[in-house]
Amino acid sequence: MTIKNNLEIIQQQLPKNVTLVAVSKTKPIEDIMQVYEAGHKIFGENKVQEMCDKWKQLPKDIQWHMIGHLQTNKVKYIAPFVHLIHGVDSFKLLKEINKQAQKNNRVINVLLQIHIAKESTKFGLNTEELDSILNNSELQDLKYVRVVGLMGMATFTDDIQIIKNEFYSLKLLFDYYKTQNKSNVSLDILSMGMSGDYKIAIDFGSTMVRVGSSIFGTR
Numbered sequence: 100m101t102i103k104n105n106l107e108i109i110q111q112q113l114p115k116n117v118t119l120v121a122v123s124k125t126k127p128i129e130d131i132m133q134v135y136e137a138g139h140k141i142f143g144e145n146k147v148q149e150m151c152d153k154w155k156q157l158p159k160d161i162q163w164h165m166i167g168h169l170q171t172n173k174v175k176y177i178a179p180f181v182h183l184i185h186g187v188d189s190f191k192l193l194k195e196i197n198k199q200a201q202k203n204n205r206v207i208n209v210l211l212q213i214h215i216a217k218e219s220t221k222f223g224l225n226t227e228e229l230d231s232i233l234n235n236s237e238l239q240d241l242k243y244v245r246v247v248g249l250m251g252m253a254t255f256t257d258d259i260q261i262i263k264n265e266f267y268s269l270k271l272l273f274d275y276y277k278t279q280n281k282s283n284v285s286l287d288i289l290s291m292g293m294s295g296d297y298k299i300a301i302d303f304g305s306t307m308v309r310v311g312s313s314i315f316g317t318r
């Protein structure tokens with residue numbers, strides 16, 4: 100199977116309202132170009148340096164999504180071009196994204212990452228932390244960031260019921276905060292689902308899936 104075949108198979112399975120982020124981390128430029136030439140222009144990377152290198156080398160109409168954990172001191176490198184930051188997990192990071200976005204005279208869209216998995220190694224906010232960010236009175240002053248949704252990663256397990264429960268809990272949280280829009284908060288995107296679990300994620304209301312190995316092969 101070629102990369103292009105893999106891409107087409109996944110595209111056929113996605114409902115129209117679900118956006119595919121092709122996760123190209125660790126994969127070379129030639130592999131990314133196969134997906135690009137098939138007409139797909141949305142890619143995800145989890146390391147700042149690697150994303151910057153690829154952005155420089157590849158066509159400028161690619162939308163780059165930062166899906167990994169982002170350190171405050173590295174925001175400046177991706178601020179000129181990043182399309183969506185999936186993994187925001189603190190108000191401090193939001194403030195830095197706002198600052199760097201302003202310097203670049205643009206608004207940066209972000210997702211807040213919620214911790215839904217059993218594994219403690221995965222990043223993300225708990226419900227109280229999410230609530231405190233969305234109700235922080237300083238949030239409306241951050242005119243160069245827009246919180247456009249939530250992101251989560253399910254536990255890496257064969258137990259489908261655990262995965263379903265985790266996606267369902269994120270969907271409930273999303274629906275609850277969706278009704279509470281503010282000037283720069285409008286929850287439209289629910290980013291959940293990877294190669295192993297994107298079909299379940301879609302059943303539970305995902306609007307954006309991040310798929311790497313099912314397109315590009317194992318890393």
Ligand SMILES: *Cc1c(COP(=O)(O)O)cnc(C)c1O
Nearest residue numbers: 122145166293294309310311312
């Ligand atoms: C690597 C990665 C993915 C894609 O994982 P696959 O299992 O290869 O599809 C999705 N989301 C995040 C946050 C990742 O780091």
